Structures are given as structure tokens and as C-alpha cells.
Amino acid sequence: MMAQTQPTKLQPYDSDFPTIWLAQVRMACAAEKLTTEADKFRRAFLALDTKTAELVASIDPTSDNPFTQLCNTLLTAHAPNDGSQLEALLATTSLDDTTPSEYARKIQRSLPEDTPDCIIRQLFLRALPKDIRLIIAALQHTNVTQLATIADQLIKLKEPIYSAAVSSPTSPNELNSEHIMSTGKPNTQPNVQPFNSRRRPPFRRQQQRSRRLCIYHYRWGNQARQCRQPCSWKQPTHVEQRRNTTIQGNDNAQLTGW
Template sequence: MQSTQATPEDKMELSAVTVSSRIPDFWRDQPRLWFVQCEAILGPQKLSDEARYNLVVTKLGKEVVEQVSDILLKPPESGKFEALKTRLMTVYEESEMRQFQKLLSEMELGDQKPSQLLRRMRDLARDKIPDETLKIMWQSHLPSSVRAVLAVSDVQVLDKLAAIADKVMETSRPIQISEVQASPSTSSNGDHAFILAEIAKLTMKINDMERNRNQSRNFNNNRNRWRSRSTSRGRNQSRRTPDSPNWLCFYHHKFRGRAKKCVDPCSWKNDDHRQEN
């Protein structure tokens, strides 16, 4: 009996079927993650652009196909896979503003673990919010008993805090279910807005106080300099001419009451000068 060997075309077709079975249907709510998984599966296969394009098309539902119908009916001559990917990402990927809105007002713990909620919030934040800010936002969605444990913890790494929160939730699940509110984000957002407003007011007051203090200090410094110049001018004017009734000799002009010598004419013996000293 003669055995038949599979042709290269048969092997390629079998490979395409195997790869296709490993790719899930397109995720409209997570197109970026879907393409990450899809390309991870397609990468090692070294398939042509046409084959990759056709595999993606087979994973699209009716509503999705309607969004890319022009590309399917008249695909570009080259770069078909990238053209299809770009269109799907444009249609189904949420804008950064929309993701930020969800991060602020649509996050709830629900039945998730704290670590799962954190991963979802990080996915929405996309590295544009620092961990310190994200930690405050994340903890605002946790039950008070969990927040109390995290508050006294010396752990600072956010992922490790999430692991601690998971363990606390596991040991006190019945109590925490009753504490989780339906929409904690509304009140927390209001509190955050109020706190930010109060901080802004305090900052303005501090700036005004600092500005007034600097102005007062400058005024006093200027007044002291003016007095010093006035006193100096008065002393210098007393030596303009020897005929002046307030003329002082060199020694008393320079050393005042500490002078050891006196040269006439000199009015130091005048009571006004001695009282001035």
C-alpha cells in the first residue's frame, strides 16, 4: 500500500487551522489586549500578511465586520493585517479621556479582589498616574477594615499592599460585603474636590502672608537705611566750616566721647553734643 505524504500546502493549511483554534473571538471591550494575544500566537508561525489578515477576519462578529466592511470589500494591496488592526483599534479602543473618566467615577470593588481592582485601574491609568496617586484612588474603593490594616503597614510597594489587602479580604469577607457601598466613587470624588479646593485656598493665604511679610521687611530695611544716611549727613554737615557752632574737631568727630584729644575750634563741650553721645 502506497503512503501519501502531506504537501507543503496541506501542512500550511493544517497549521492555519491549529493557530485559528487558539485565537479567541475578537474582544470589543479590550481590543488592545486581544491583539497582544493574537500577535503572540501568530508571531512564531511566520505566516504571510495575507494569512494573518484572513485569520483575524474569521474572528470578527457581524457588528464588528460592519465597522471594517470597506477594508474587507476592498483591502489594500499590502499591509492588510496592519490596516485591519488600525481600524479596529480606532473604532473600539477607548480614548484616554474616557479611560480617565472611568478611572475616576466608574471603578468599584464588587466581587473582585483588591489586586484585581488595582490591575484594572492600572490598565486605565496607562502609566500616566504616579503610584502614590493611584494608591489613594485605589484605597478609597476598599472597605474601612482593609484601609485600617494598610494604614498601619510599613509596606510601601503598591503590589505588595494589594497582596496584603487580598489576604485581609479573604479572612473577613462576610463583614466587608456589608460595608461595600454601591457607588463609593461619588462621595470620594466629592471629598477629593473639596480637599483640593481647601488646599488651594490655604496656598493663596500663605502666599499673601509671605508677600506682605516681604514687603514689610523691605520697608523697614529702606527706612533704616534712610535714617542711617540722614544721621551720617547730619554729622558730616557739622564739619562743613570751622565757623559753624556745631563744628567738631577731628578727634571728637570720629571718636565722639571716646576721644583722648581735642583741637580748637571744637564745640564738643557743648551740652547738646555730649547728650547726643
């Protein structure tokens, strides 16, 4: 006894792409060895949702070519031939939730096979983000499928660069990557390291200075009557002596509350 062929699982009918769905039905019928028009019709009809099946319910399965009638009815109802798909593509200016490769395939499915490559290319470029578009537009003599693959990779590289810029300082490599993303050219300018503003606060320098003087010279300066070693006090000149006396007098006034 010959083993029965397992039925192929068909995807739900998509009214946006009836041609693709019908192609899947034909491949399933070939795999299941369904050769007659009646068998193909039954296979396709049972895979349709109720609303779509209503469109072809009037077709007689015992007629000469029921499956062909089913295909023509679905294509007439859901495959626009009045240029509406081109109009929809012209109105699209972003990828939405699709990848560049998915959008490129959508364009190729929606337009006639004899559509010039320059039109497909322009429709594809319109939907890309601006920074990605600048790079892809510079790639000449490359078909849309290859451009879409490159755009996929650029978008994957774009996300970690932008997220890292928020959480960490920008490195020279990241700056160069962002420059290429925005201009399509490598950055030939020398990298300038970010200025490090970590400076010791004044009170720390003052504290270190005080550690080199004994407590008497630190507090009373030139008027100190005692000295305790180690002490780096040096006798100031006449000008410095007058300045230190003034500063020391202000400090004493603050210490005594006057």
C-alpha cells in the same frame, strides 16, 4: 510530511480591552507561523464577532498592510484617549464583583504607562472596603501589585471571621483579628471573657435545700412535732423563729387554699 500547527483558540473580542485582544492575535499568529499582513488580517477578522467585523469589513486583504489597518481601526473605535477611562475610574468607589488584584490590573491597563504610582495607588485604595483600606493605606513603599495581593488575603480572612461571629461566640483571637481589620493595629487591651450568666434557678436551690430536711421540718418548720432522719434541721433563734413562722403560715394558707 510536516505536521500542521493546530490553530490557537482566541478569546472573544472585548471592546473594553482591544489592546489586549490584539496582542493575543499577534501571539496566535506567531505560534501558527503566520507572518504576512494578509494572513494576520484573515486570522483576526475570522475571530471577530459580526458587529465588530463590520467596522473592518471595508479593508482590502490584498492591500499593503491590512492587519495594521485592522488594528488601527479597532483601537480608534474602542480605545478611548480622551480621559474617559480615568473619569470612569474616579467614579468607581467599590470593587463590585472583582478581587483587589483584578481591579488593580484593570487600573494599570486603563491608564497610560507613565501614570504616577501615587495616582494608581489612590484609585486602588478608593475601591477597597473601609476596614481593608485602613490596613493597606498604612503599608508604605509597596507597589500596587503587592498591595492588591495583601488585600486579597485580608478579604479571604474577613469572610470566615464575620460568618463565625454570627453562629458562635467571639473568641479572644477573633476579637483581636477584628480589631486589626478595623484599626490596622493589634489590640493591647486585656481580653475580657464574656460573662457566663448560667445560674441555677431559684427553684433548684430550693429543691436542694429541701432534700436536706425531713418532710416534717420542711413542711412545718419549727412547729413540726416529728422528725425523720436524715434531717439537718436546727433550732432557729428567736428572730428567725418569728420569720419562719410567718413564712410557714403563708405557705400553709396557699396549700389549704386560704
